[in-house]
Amino acid sequence: MARHRPAPPTRFLRIRQDRGHTVLDLRGEIDIVAEVEVVPHLDAATSDPECRVVIDLTRVEFLDASGLRLLYRARRRVLEQHGSLHLVCADAPTLRVLRITGLARLLPPRPTLDAVLDRPEAAPGPV
Incomplete structure (x- = not known):
């Protein structure tokens, strides 16, 4: 697996490595x-x-x-690479949008980053 250098932060994104995962922190x-x-x-x-x-x-x-399109894009690209993708979200309005659009079924959100990274095998799985 190729190693990416950390990307410089943007207004909307921070990228970091954490416990073997690339974390895209949208903001x-x-x-x-x-x-x-x-x-x-x-x-x-x-x-x-x-x-x-x-x-x-x-x-x-x-x-x-547009944000939903980003999530679907990430899912499609990870599927093509036979990788895994997890979603972290605990915000009620955002969770509602994810449920209404069906994205919560495809990428079941976890409430915290630790909930995914401490036990990724127990997280709602690879895509």
Whole structure:
């Protein structure tokens, strides 16, 4: 598996390695402006075979269709690489959007990053 150097932070994204996973920490309002900035970093993080990715929505204040498109894109790319993808989210309005759109069934969210990384085998699994 190729190692990516940590990406410089953007207004909407921080990327780090944690316990063998690439953590994409989305923040702020995830809309079309954020999507344009985040896509190249998301694509880099999901390009390796058997990549292990966590998308953390803890610091997201707003998520629209562009944000959902980012999550579906990450899922598709990770599936193509036979990797794993986990989602962290405990915010009630964001969880509601994930449930309404059916994304919560495809990427069952965990309430904390530790809930995923301390026991990834017990997390709602590889995609």
